[in-house]
Amino acid sequence: MNKYLAEFLGTFWLVFGGCGSAVLAAAFPELGIGFAGVALAFGLTVLTAAYALGHISGGHFNPAVSVGLWVGGRFDAKDLIPYIVAQVVGAVAAAFVLYLIVQGQAGFPGTGGFATNGYGDLSPGKYALSSVILIEIVLTAFFLIIIMGATDRRAPAGFAPIAIGLALTLIHLISIPVTNTSVNPARSTGVAFFAETQALSQLWVFWVAPIIGGVIGALIYKGFAGERDPH
Numbered sequence: 001m002n003k004y005l006a007e008f009l010g011t012f013w014l015v016f017g018g019c020g021s022a023v024l025a026a027a028f029p030e031l032g033i034g035f036a037g038v039a040l041a042f043g044l045t046v047l048t049a050a051y052a053l054g055h056i057s058g059g060h061f062n063p064a065v066s067v068g069l070w071v072g073g074r075f076d077a078k079d080l081i082p083y084i085v086a087q088v089v090g091a092v093a094a095a096f097v098l099y100l101i102v103q104g105q106a107g108f109p110g111t112g113g114f115a116t117n118g119y120g121d122l123s124p125g126k127y128a129l130s131s132v133i134l135i136e137i138v139l140t141a142f143f144l145i146i147i148m149g150a151t152d153r154r155a156p157a158g159f160a161p162i163a164i165g166l167a168l169t170l171i172h173l174i175s176i177p178v179t180n181t182s183v184n185p186a187r188s189t190g191v192a193f194f195a196e197t198q199a200l201s202q203l204w205v206f207w208v209a210p211i212i213g214g215v216i217g218a219l220i221y222k223g224f225a226g227e228r229d230p231h
Helices: 002-025 034-057 063-071 077-102 129-150 160-179 185-192 205-224
Strands: none
Touching: 002 034, 002 077, 002 185, 034 160, 063 077, 063 129, 063 185, 063 205, 077 185, 129 160, 129 205, 185 205
């Protein structure tokens, strides 16, 4: 059970740190951390959790990553569903704790969008569904290529969490205005339960597109890099 608990804790940290920075600090109250700060927060959560927990579970913290690594031959099928369950439960738990915290604000105005992902009116930049699907697929594909490359046995040892954390930071810098950045179905699911918008009705996009992207990225890396590392 240790690896499932590690996935729960790592995903909790990612959602609490990343979405928490968006909800609590992005625009606080006049001089917040903004998009760049939120992007950095997501990258730092993955970097720190990967160093702390990666040696226990592999440090996926993301169903799209787990599916991609399975397709890429890096992950055992028997652990796929338990990993995804642990990740989603961790994300929902983090969102619930964040919800309890925001309720303590004087004159609590409600949760609003609560750092959820969306398209159309729920997109920060009002981007269409087609744009949202495309950017989530492309960015998740590159995320898997970076993850598989950085953790390849031929890569320099010990630096993978840095590369992966910086990649997630860059992904957020690119796509926050488009989707509020998912590339992670668990992250999208956790906060959607507590938003005061129709985020749940759009949640399917942020399962389908990242998983498709993860599969594409894994196949690309496995195909061109001559991947033979079962770990």
